[in-house]
Amino acid sequence: MDRGRLKPASRWWAGTAAVLFALSPMFAQAAEADGLDQAWVLLLRGKYAAARDQFEPLSAADPRAAVGLARTFWAQGKDDEAIQALRAAGENAEARAELARAFFERGRYDEAEQNVEAALRLNPDQLQAGWIRGELHRVRGRLKDAETAYRRLIVYYNEHDVRDAESLRWIGLAAGQYARWNRQSDQFKLLVQDLYPEAIEIEEAYWPAQYEAALLYLEKYNQRDAAVALGKALQINPQAAEVHAAVARLALLDRDIERAQSSVERALELNPRFLPAWLIKAELAWENFDPAGALRILDNSALPLNPAAEESLGRIAACYALEDGLPQKGDGSRLAELMLEVEGRNQHSGEFYFAMAAWLNARHKLPEAQWCYEEAIRRMPQLLGPQAELGLMMMAAAEEERARPLLERALADDPFHVRVFNSLEVLDLLDEMETLETEHGRIKYDGQADGLLARYAARYVDQAMPVLCELFGYRPPQKALVEFFNRSKGHSGHEWFGTRMVGLPYVGPVAASTGKMLAMVSPTDPGLGMRFNWAQVLRHELVHVITLQQTAFNCPHWYTEGLAVWCENRPRPQKWTELLLRRVPAGELLTLETINFGFTRPQSSEDWQMAYCQAELYVEFMLEGRSPAVLRDLLAAYAEGLDTPEAIQRVFHVEAAEFEQDFNAYVKRLVSGLQSFDELAAETFAELISAQRKAPGDPDLAARTAFGYLRRGAKDEARTLANRAIQIEPRHQLATYVLARLAAESQNRAEAIRLLESALDRKAPDARVLGLLASLKTEQKEYAAAAELYELGGQNAPHDLRWWRSLALVYSRSKDTEKLVPVLRRLAEAEEDNLEVRLELARRALAEQDHRAAADWANQAIQIDVQSVEAHCLFAEALSGDDNLSQAVEEYRAAIELDSDRPESFQSLAALQVRMGKPADARQTLEEFLRRHPDDRNALRTLEDLQEKTEP
Numbered sequence: 001m002d003r004g005r006l007k008p009a010s011r012w013w014a015g016t017a018a019v020l021f022a023l024s025p026m027f028a029q030a031a032e033a034d035g036l037d038q039a040w041v042l043l044l045r046g047k048y049a050a051a052r053d054q055f056e057p058l059s060a061a062d063p064r065a066a067v068g069l070a071r072t073f074w075a076q077g078k079d080d081e082a083i084q085a086l087r088a089a090g091e092n093a094e095a096r097a098e099l100a101r102a103f104f105e106r107g108r109y110d111e112a113e114q115n116v117e118a119a120l121r122l123n124p125d126q127l128q129a130g131w132i133r134g135e136l137h138r139v140r141g142r143l144k145d146a147e148t149a150y151r152r153l154i155v156y157y158n159e160h161d162v163r164d165a166e167s168l169r170w171i172g173l174a175a176g177q178y179a180r181w182n183r184q185s186d187q188f189k190l191l192v193q194d195l196y197p198e199a200i201e202i203e204e205a206y207w208p209a210q211y212e213a214a215l216l217y218l219e220k221y222n223q224r225d226a227a228v229a230l231g232k233a234l235q236i237n238p239q240a241a242e243v244h245a246a247v248a249r250l251a252l253l254d255r256d257i258e259r260a261q262s263s264v265e266r267a268l269e270l271n272p273r274f275l276p277a278w279l280i281k282a283e284l285a286w287e288n289f290d291p292a293g294a295l296r297i298l299d300n301s302a303l304p305l306n307p308a309a310e311e312s313l314g315r316i317a318a319c320y321a322l323e324d325g326l327p328q329k330g331d332g333s334r335l336a337e338l339m340l341e342v343e344g345r346n347q348h349s350g351e352f353y354f355a356m357a358a359w360l361n362a363r364h365k366l367p368e369a370q371w372c373y374e375e376a377i378r379r380m381p382q383l384l385g386p387q388a389e390l391g392l393m394m395m396a397a398a399e400e401e402r403a404r405p406l407l408e409r410a411l412a413d414d415p416f417h418v419r420v421f422n423s424l425e426v427l428d429l430l431d432e433m434e435t436l437e438t439e440h441g442r443i444k445y446d447g448q449a450d451g452l453l454a455r456y457a458a459r460y461v462d463q464a465m466p467v468l469c470e471l472f473g474y475r476p477p478q479k480a481l482v483e484f485f486n487r488s489k490g491h492s493g494h495e496w497f498g499t500r501m502v503g504l505p506y507v508g509p510v511a512a513s514t515g516k517m518l519a520m521v522s523p524t525d526p527g528l529g530m531r532f533n534w535a536q537v538l539r540h541e542l543v544h545v546i547t548l549q550q551t552a553f554n555c556p557h558w559y560t561e562g563l564a565v566w567c568e569n570r571p572r573p574q575k576w577t578e579l580l581l582r583r584v585p586a587g588e589l590l591t592l593e594t595i596n597f598g599f600t601r602p603q604s605s606e607d608w609q610m611a612y613c614q615a616e617l618y619v620e621f622m623l624e625g626r627s628p629a630v631l632r633d634l635l636a637a638y639a640e641g642l643d644t645p646e647a648i649q650r651v652f653h654v655e656a657a658e659f660e661q662d663f664n665a666y667v668k669r670l671v672s673g674l675q676s677f678d679e680l681a682a683e684t685f686a687e688l689i690s691a692q693r694k695a696p697g698d699p700d701l702a703a704r705t706a707f708g709y710l711r712r713g714a715k716d717e718a719r720t721l722a723n724r725a726i727q728i729e730p731r732h733q734l735a736t737y738v739l740a741r742l743a744a745e746s747q748n749r750a751e752a753i754r755l756l757e758s759a760l761d762r763k764a765p766d767a768r769v770l771g772l773l774a775s776l777k778t779e780q781k782e783y784a785a786a787a788e789l790y791e792l793g794g795q796n797a798p799h800d801l802r803w804w805r806s807l808a809l810v811y812s813r814s815k816d817t818e819k820l821v822p823v824l825r826r827l828a829e830a831e832e833d834n835l836e837v838r839l840e841l842a843r844r845a846l847a848e849q850d851h852r853a854a855a856d857w858a859n860q861a862i863q864i865d866v867q868s869v870e871a872h873c874l875f876a877e878a879l880s881g882d883d884n885l886s887q888a889v890e891e892y893r894a895a896i897e898l899d900s901d902r903p904e905s906f907q908s909l910a911a912l913q914v915r916m917g918k919p920a921d922a923r924q925t926l927e928e929f930l931r932r933h934p935d936d937r938n939a940l941r942t943l944e945d946l947q948e949k950t951e952p
């Protein structure tokens with residue numbers, strides 16, 4: 001197979017295509033038919049009460065009606081009524097097969113087997129019974145018998161002209177299992193392209209065919225086609241709990257936690273006894289670092305529905321393992337007892353160990369997960385998933401050599417597994433990369449594009465790791481592995497980075513860490529389209545490497561992220577401040593129970609930003625009046641396996657609820673000292689108009705409505721309402737602003753300035769009035785007056801960088817260097833990615849002969865753009881001025897490496913080498929330049945002068 005391109009698809013849903021209650025006719029016919037056929041159509045459309053009314057009078061005499069009646073009950077979780085309806089149908093194959101399926105779904109395997117055998121005695125070609133027979137063999141460990149049963153359905157399909165949608169479903173499920181177990185991957189394409197579409201062609205309302213196709217797409221990470229199929233199924237039957245649960249699973253893969261929660265709740269509303277929906281609820285708790293909550297859901301809601309379901313029991317086992325570890329030989333732990341129970345029922349319980357492994361892997365319990373994956377493979381080698389997931393886990397653990405053979409075998413077994421395919425592409429790329437190893441790090445990089453980046457990143461890792469390790473009191477046993485991904489083989493660095501982390505080329509950030517390694521988009525990737533402070537990002541991710549390993553990966557997402565952001569040591573971004581100003585008064589803070597989803601399953605970029613903001617605030621709150629030792633103490637608590645409420649109780653000696661209450665008070669105090677300059681009013685424009693008409697004498701309402709009209713270009717309406725507000729309150733700032741804007745847009749700048757100056761309240765200025773007046777003063781070149789106004793804005797809203805940017809512009813135009821430099825410093829501190837400000841500060845520091853400050857700013861510039869020639873030259877000049885000559889030589893060499901046609905770099909380097917008493921090196925430098933530019937007179941003259949001075 002040609003592995004030449006990454007495949008964009010979706011994440012995998014762990015598990016097989018579950019046997020769910022298909023709400024379909026046994027022998028579907030025309031939808032227009034009366035009587036029984038019409039009742040089946042109503043059933044397929046989710047009109048259960050109406051279908052029941054039509055099925056009930058016919059159920060005693062017709063087994064099809066009895067089955068239909070039972071399914072109206074199954075769809076709503078009314079098991080007893082369904083079983084009663086089927087038993088009343090008498091001795092017939094259809095009712096017995098349906099009873100078998102009902103008992104199988106509830107783990108009542110003996111009763112299921114009795115009914116399967118009864119159905120097949122009555123009708124050896126009863127396909128539903130044949131499918132359940134295979135599944136019963138599977139869950140009881142009779143794998144050869146199960147395979148034989150699956151094959152019988154396939155043979156039946158090959159030997160008969162099957163023209164019944166329901167029969168095609170059972171054949172499709174059997175073919176899918178047989179294909180998995182025998183590595184016949186081409187059969188999956190046949191199922192989704194031929195067999196299931198044929199079922200829909202036979203019966204257009206047969207939504208289970210769309211549903212089964214969707215499950216296959218999800219299994220192979222084809223998220224897009226899964227969504228299409230599920231959408232079609234819901235169009236047919238919006239009352240199908242099965243489909244809503246599958247939508248919830250898809251939403252989890254899409255990181256849409258709100259939709260996942262609403263879909264699973266809808267599924268349980270429709271059918272409170274639908275097991276897959278409860279498993280999704282448990283998964284939501286597990287991913288939110290709430291194993292106790294997950295276990296409660298599994299014990300109280302999932303397990304009673306089917307006490308033998310390995311997909312439930314494996315998850316329960318993961319909860320036990322997380323708290324107690326894997327059992328030792330001969331111990332009587334609850335996990336050991338559960339394993340004995342499962343194995344006693346099924347010696348080939350690979351699905352139990354696979355479910356257990358998947359959850360432990362999600363919590364980075366790698367040794368435990370590895371053992372479970374290997375046990376799943378040993379007990380049930382027919383399963384496709386464990387081999388693939390074990391290989392992917394080894395990738396995340398930076399065990400690439402161990403990952404490759406596992407992934408290659410997995411791809412040979414299942415060529416449609418997108419994450420496996422893509423991960424092998426990443427391994428091929430990593431093999432082509434170069435490695436730079438230093439005292440504290442191993443840097444993998446594109447040797448042609450990122451040699452310079454690798455050297456500077458390695459230097460930064462060696463500086464940062466000892467400091468961070470001392471801060472947290474832990475040193476990882478292995479060097480930090482850093483992988484930079486640049487554009488290669490037709491794919492961007494961002495696509496390679498995403499694929500390295502999750503097996504798919506779609507990940508939003510520019511860097512991430514698995515705890516064992518960290519990957520980053522190369523900042524030199526020409527298609528990146530943005531600058532970022534790669535050194536700050538490195539520091540952030542190194543914190544994860546330390547804290548996750550320090551706590552054996554028990555550290556919840558919010559805490560490791562909070563520590564990482566706090567260690568960046570930067571002011572709070574303006575975006576975060578605006579979020580706090582809006583969300584805190586509205587009571588929309590995240591909590592310790594919900595914040596993890598802000599990272600792992602954010603509903604929007606705003607939720608993602610809020611999660612980072614609040615995580616850092618939790619750290620700052622912990623440090624208020626306390627020693628930094630509390631940070632290590634909390635990490636130690638997590639390392640011992642405590643959950644967040646227990647850890648908080650130990651370290652802070654309060655219950656989690658009180659901690660949360662005190663935190664909320666802390667944030668409210670913080671926000672009370674801030675002022676928002678957000679121009680968007682809370683109410684809608686329609687609400688404003690309505691309120692203003694009800695209270696025409698309210699100047700604030702009139703002014704806000706006038707502002708709304710102004711923003712919509714309705715100048716006459718804006719002027720009328722602004723004047724009305726001024727008549728009531730002559731110096732109303734917002735109303736005056738509206739009139740001043742109208743005057744300025746009419747080129748009457750003088751009138752606009754007059755209006756604004758008359759209304760400005762310097763003790764409580766309106767940001768719009770202040771900003772417009774300062775802007776007009778700048779236009780008039782009244783720089784002193786403009787600067788005073790911008791300074792006033794900065795005093796009232798120091799977090800709002802617009803004031804400081806405008807101040808920098810005014811000071812620059814007025815050539816007021818003394819005031820400009822502090823403003824530039826403030827901007828540099830607040831904007832970690834602002835290259836130009838740092839270069840300007842380096843230039844000005846050099847002009848003032850402040851070489852250390854210049855070196856610091858130039859170094860910061862390199863940490864944003866390692867390919868900035870000017871930054872390297874400024875750094876070199878600053879180092880030279882501070883007598884750090886050898887490093888200055890390195891910086892000039894870096895500048896020459898980036899631009900070998902720049903004469904200033906060669907001449908400066910040669911001059912520095914002469915100063916160091918190395919004239920031979922200086923001559924070599926100039927000769928190197930002249931080989932490229934033999935006619936450069938300045939270089940020739942300098943070389944001649946140098947030769948004259950150094951000749952004996």
